[in-house]
Amino acid sequence: MKVIMTTKIDKASMNIKEKLIENFGFKESEGSFDGNPLYKRGDMIILTTNDEMIYYDNLDREIERQLDFKPEVIAFASRHSSKQKLPALTTHVTGNWGKAMYGGKDESFAVALPTAMKLALLKMNELNGLGWTVCYEATHHGPSELEVPSFFIEIGSSEEEWVNDRAGEIIAETIMYVLNEYERHLGKFKVALGIGGGHYAPKQTKRALEGDIAFGHILPKYAQPVSKDIILKALNRFAENVDAIYVDWKGSRGETRQLAKTLAQELGLEFIKD
Numbered sequence: 001m002k003v004i005m006t007t008k009i010d011k012a013s014m015n016i017k018e019k020l021i022e023n024f025g026f027k028e029s030e031g032s033f034d035g036n037p038l039y040k041r042g043d044m045i046i047l048t049t050n051d052e053m054i055y056y057d058n059l060d061r062e063i064e065r066q067l068d069f070k071p072e073v074i075a076f077a078s079r080h081s082s083k084q085k086l087p088a089l090t091t092h093v094t095g096n097w098g099k100a101m102y103g104g105k106d107e108s109f110a111v112a113l114p115t116a117m118k119l120a121l122l123k124m125n126e127l128n129g130l131g132w133t134v135c136y137e138a139t140h141h142g143p144s145e146l147e148v149p150s151f152f153i154e155i156g157s158s159e160e161e162w163v164n165d166r167a168g169e170i171i172a173e174t175i176m177y178v179l180n181e182y183e184r185h186l187g188k189f190k191v192a193l194g195i196g197g198g199h200y201a202p203k204q205t206k207r208a209l210e211g212d213i214a215f216g217h218i219l220p221k222y223a224q225p226v227s228k229d230i231i232l233k234a235l236n237r238f239a240e241n242v243d244a245i246y247v248d249w250k251g252s253r254g255e256t257r258q259l260a261k262t263l264a265q266e267l268g269l270e271f272i273k274d
Contacts (some may be wrong), residue, residue, distance in 0.1 A: 002179045003063065003071040006045045006186030007053050009037070012079035012155040015168035016175070020077075023169065024176055033066055043072075044179055053078060054094070054103035057145035071078060073113060073149045073182075075175050080137070080156030087216045088156040089128060090200070091120040092137035093216060095144045095237065097223040097230060103142020107230055109237035112216030113149035116182040117206050120153055123174040125209055130166060136194075136201040136208065138220035139234070149239040153178075191270065193231070194218035195260050203248045203274050213246065213252045213272075221248075224256040225272060231263060242268035 004020065006013040015037075020026055026039040026046055035166055036048035047063065049056065053076050056062075064070050081088050095109030104110075107169075117136070125134045153175060155167045194204040194215040201220070207213045217234040218227065245264040247257055264271035 001069050001071060002044045003074045004044060004073055004175055004179075004248050005053060005059065005076045006048045008044060008050050009052065010079050011159060012162035012168075013077050015155070015163055015165070016077040016171045017048065019168040019172035020046060020175065023172060029221065031064070031067065037173045052103070054142045056103060057143045059143060060146050060148045071148050073116065073179070074146065075179060076150065076152040077171060077175065078152050079153045079162045080154035081268060082157040085158040086156060087130065087132040087161050088200075089132055089134050089167065090137045090154045090156055091117045091124070091151055092218070093117065093139060093151050094142055094271065095217060095234070096142070097139065097219055097226050100142060100144070102140070104144030108144035109139065109217060109234050109242060110144050111144045111149045112238045113151055113182065114214035114216040114238065114240055115185050115189055116149070116187055117151050117216070118149070118214035119178045119182055119185060120174050121205065121208050122259065123177045124170060127170045127173060130164075130170075132161075132167075133200070135205040136215060136218060138199050138201055138218040138223070140199070141208040186240065189214035190243045190270075191216065191238065192244040192246040193235055194246050194248075195256060196221055196252035198222075198251070203251065207246070207274070213244070215246070216240075216242070219256075221251050224253045226256070228259060228263060231259065236268075242269060244272050246272040246274065249273050
């Protein structure tokens with residue numbers, strides 16, 4: 001079963017949930033999760049919790065405990081917040097390169113599904129008639145303690161955008177497309193760990209939209225430097241085989257560039273310098 005995770009305390013999440021139910025035929029079914037109704041359609045289920053999703057470590061175990069099934073994948077439908085209030089549609093996988101500031105554990109990573117996030121990026125870009133930014137985000141918050149593949153897909157970055165009906169429709173349609181299509185696309189893209197750049201990963205986003213690369217975890221410049229062990233830990237938290245390490249050269253610190261290059265050679269991965 002493919003899970004779409006929502007929360008009652010997030011206006012964007014509720015906007016997306018409403019559009020999924022209205023436009024895609026989800027029906028309320030028996031049972032509940034965290035005291036909230038379940039909505040099903042085929043092999044997909046919408047679950048709702050009562051608190052911030054970024055703190056929901058071991059959600060996969062809790063789903064198994066409450067509902068007696070292990071999710072195939074979890075798509076978190078969420079808001080994105082920023083001081084700049086940038087209108088944006090974003091996707092990323094969760095985890096922490098260093099100290100956990102917003103959920104999850106220190107130096108711990110959820111399992112990335114790069115093909116799903118690339119498809120999300122492409123579909124959001126295709127549907128985006130709003131003129132908003134469409135991008136990846138760097139790996140930066142929880143939950144990190146999940147043993148099934150997951151990704152966040154978000155509306156940003158202020159209340160005005162969170163409740164925008166068209167944004168809710170775009171994300172709902174994107175989620176449906178990704179969950180229906182990602183398995184057919186596995187193995188079709190070059191899967192990469194991304195290094196460098198700012199929080200919104202502009203070069204990685206451009207590469208994914210225009211070429212064949214699908215990114216999983218992304219290490220931004222502000223989180224550098226990190227140790228070899230941390231990069232190896234991130235590389236081991238991909239649900240797909242990793243083909244390459246990509247470095248935004250100007251957007252990375254010198255020691256991190258060299259570490260990435262050496263590591264790619266050691267592991268027999270393609271090294272892509274941009």
